[in-house]
Amino acid sequence: xxxxxxxxxxxRPRWEVAALLPADGSNDPSVRAILALLRDDPFxxxxxxxxxxxxxxxxxxxxxxxxxxxxxxxxxxxRCLDSRQFFMLQYSKALGQCSSLWQLSFEYASDLLDPRxxxxxxxxxxxxx
Numbered sequence: 001x002x003x004x005x006x007x008x009x010x011x012r013p014r015w016e017v018a019a020l021l022p023a024d025g026s027n028d029p030s031v032r033a034i035l036a037l038l039r040d041d042p043f044x045x046x047x048x049x050x051x052x053x054x055x056x057x058x059x060x061x062x063x064x065x066x067x068x069x070x071x072x073x074x075x076x077x078x079r080c081l082d083s084r085q086f087f088m089l090q091y092s093k094a095l096g097q098c099s100s101l102w103q104l105s106f107e108y109a110s111d112l113l114d115p116r117x118x119x120x121x122x123x124x125x126x127x128x129x
Contacts, residue, residue: 014038029053042066055090060108063087085112085119093125102129 017038026032029052036044046066049059066072067084092108095101106129112122 042072054094055087056094057091060087060091085122088112089119089122089125092122096125096129105129 015038018035029048033045033048033052036042036048046059046063049062053059063072063084064087072083088108089112092105092112095108096105106126109122109125109129112119113126
């Protein structure tokens with residue numbers, strides 16, 4: 001929807017975009033995620049995407065992009081992992097469930113072994129692989 005809108009009406013103000021979304025889309029996690037992004041609320045957008053698609057590729061990479069852009073912080077209350085580590089590790093574990101993707105799963109988990117802030121849970125997951 002957003003790509004099509006930018007192509008057809010690149011000068012439309014952001015506050016008018018919500019009116020273009022389906023009125024019955026409040027139950028659709030994708031529509032709620034778009035609305036959250038239009039409100040500049042990346043946390044709500046990610047929660048909506050997690051609800052609709054789980055902790056897979058989309059959430060892991062979106063959060064990584066937001067983190068690299070400096071839009072979100074990494075703090076997660078009551079967790080030894082930061083939010084980026086959590087989402088990337090969840091995706092790595094999902095990949096690891098398929099025996100033919102163990103090497104890709106290893107690559108995602110090994111990305112979390114930064115010597116400045118090593119992720120023990122990632123290290124344990126690599127041992128399991």
